Amino acid sequence: xxxxxxDNFLQEKKYIxxxxxxxxxxxxxxxxxxxxxxxxxxxxxxxxxxxDKFFASIKDGNYIQTKYLPQxxxxxxxxxxxxxxxxxxxxxxPIFEITSDQIKIGADIFxxxxxxxxxxxxxxxxxxxEHDRSPDRVNILVRNNLHYRPVVCEYVAFLSKLLKFIGVRxxxxxxxxxxxxxxxxxxxxxxxxxxxxxxxxxxxxxxHSIRYFYxxxxxxxxxxLGRRRDPYDTFDFLMDTSERAGLVSEFNFIPSKLDxxxxxxxxxxxxxxxxxxxxRERGHIIGLHGSYRAYRDKQxxxxxxxxxxxxxxxxxxxxxxHFLRFAVPYTWxxxxxxGLEDDSTIGFNKHAxxxxxxxxxxxxxxxEQRKTLTLTESPLILMEGALLNEIGHDFHKFWDKxxxxxxxxxxxxxxxxxxxxxxxxxxxxxxDKQDFYGSxxxxxxx
Numbered sequence: 001x002x003x004x005x006x007d008n009f010l011q012e013k014k015y016i017x018x019x020x021x022x023x024x025x026x027x028x029x030x031x032x033x034x035x036x037x038x039x040x041x042x043x044x045x046x047x048x049x050x051x052d053k054f055f056a057s058i059k060d061g062n063y064i065q066t067k068y069l070p071q072x073x074x075x076x077x078x079x080x081x082x083x084x085x086x087x088x089x090x091x092x093x094p095i096f097e098i099t100s101d102q103i104k105i106g107a108d109i110f111x112x113x114x115x116x117x118x119x120x121x122x123x124x125x126x127x128x129x130e131h132d133r134s135p136d137r138v139n140i141l142v143r144n145n146l147h148y149r150p151v152v153c154e155y156v157a158f159l160s161k162l163l164k165f166i167g168v169r170x171x172x173x174x175x176x177x178x179x180x181x182x183x184x185x186x187x188x189x190x191x192x193x194x195x196x197x198x199x200x201x202x203x204x205x206x207x208h209s210i211r212y213f214y215x216x217x218x219x220x221x222x223x224x225l226g227r228r229r230d231p232y233d234t235f236d237f238l239m240d241t242s243e244r245a246g247l248v249s250e251f252n253f254i255p256s257k258l259d260x261x262x263x264x265x266x267x268x269x270x271x272x273x274x275x276x277x278x279x280r281e282r283g284h285i286i287g288l289h290g291s292y293r294a295y296r297d298k299q300x301x302x303x304x305x306x307x308x309x310x311x312x313x314x315x316x317x318x319x320x321x322h323f324l325r326f327a328v329p330y331t332w333x334x335x336x337x338x339g340l341e342d343d344s345t346i347g348f349n350k351h352a353x354x355x356x357x358x359x360x361x362x363x364x365x366x367x368e369q370r371k372t373l374t375l376t377e378s379p380l381i382l383m384e385g386a387l388l389n390e391i392g393h394d395f396h397k398f399w400d401k402x403x404x405x406x407x408x409x410x411x412x413x414x415x416x417x418x419x420x421x422x423x424x425x426x427x428x429x430x431x432d433k434q435d436f437y438g439s440x441x442x443x444x445x446x
């Protein structure tokens with residue numbers, strides 16, 4: 001099989017073609033430059049033509065500009081090769097023509113996939129929230145209510161069927177997996193009577209809930225009398241739940257100091273070391289939770305990594321950034337230089353779903369250095385607090401949305417990455433709702 005690629009922006013084009021095809025079991029293929037305006041995939045006497053619409057329009061050598069952002073979403077109409085009723089198009093035209101030996105597609109699916117996976121648009125869109133994050137509302141999938149569709153996975157399935165038309169066996173290699181992660185933002189709720197008083201007052205004034213006030217008071221008295229654990233000490237429960245499902249949990253700890261922003265424990269805290277040791281003894285994974293400022297501060301990030309290694313005697317390979325703070329492409333560059341292998345920061349802050357349109361891990365492309373990194377990005381699909389923000393405090397809706405995502409990820413043999421904080425059972429809507437979480441994990445693990 002030969003793939004002829006229009007000869008501008010070859011690094012970008014080779015990256016996205018290889019990334020999409022990496023999910024398929026394929027014979028060897030070669031990528032060759034051409035002076036045509038179509039991507040052409042040839043095998044024997046048949047071929048697929050896909051329009052190079054996006055990169056062909058870049059005349060100044062720099063696509064990271066506002067004028068190149070897609071303004072609307074189009075849809076390739078239904079045909080027998082699509083996995084869904086239509087296909088989301090960001091660049092190109094909804095043209096699909098088929099003859100006995102050729103398929104011609106006006107939709108530039110390679111540029112659309114590149115747009116999602118590299119997040120280059122977040123360099124262009126300057127709007128940020130209070131934590132310097134790209135707001136969910138600027139995401140084109142959220143704007144068009146498409147964030148529950150793994151559109152890049154749909155591109156892969158589409159390519160699989162197209163390749164079969166030209167006589168190439170192309171089966172999806174990936175298998176459905178559930179990956180459970182826990183960001184340990186806090187170790188204890190009750191560090192002092194003052195903390196209890198603040199929590200109880202907030203239950204009344206901020207949460208407007210006598211029920212939460214009663215639960216907080218009951219939990220504090222039980223903890224103080226030694227009759228129950230601190231509400232945030234749910235580590236054994238979380239591990240038990242994962243083990244019953246035949247899984248391991250990943251606990252991401254922050255190697256920060258108490259005087260740093262949004263740091264609620266110190267990396268030198270004896271309790272932190274005890275919990276980490278206990279988790280490791282049970283065979284679960286410890287990951288790095290880069291602190292609030294470290295997402296774009298390489299020196300601080302590397303210092304925190306050294307704290308991790310020297311104090312906790314762990315060489316972390318996985319993790320994500322605190323508050324899901326992320327800067328394109330700097331955070332990825334920092335993780336790459338630090339020698340980490342897998343990041344799962346890329347997920348929505350106030351929604352669940354597919355922020356980059358995919359539920360497969362993928363190699364990162366650095367849009368500044370124009371090269372593929374060794375770092376893998378494993379997109380976050382569901383964070384409990386983000387989904388609550390999206391649908392409100394309704395357990396039935398929460399369950400339904402989680403199952404909708406579950407069906408989509410399973411449909412495309414993807415990786416369902418769940419983030420559930422250890423402190424979620426200690427306050428708010430999930431207070432003491434361990435049974436709900438247990439049922440959710442059991443269902444997602446099927």
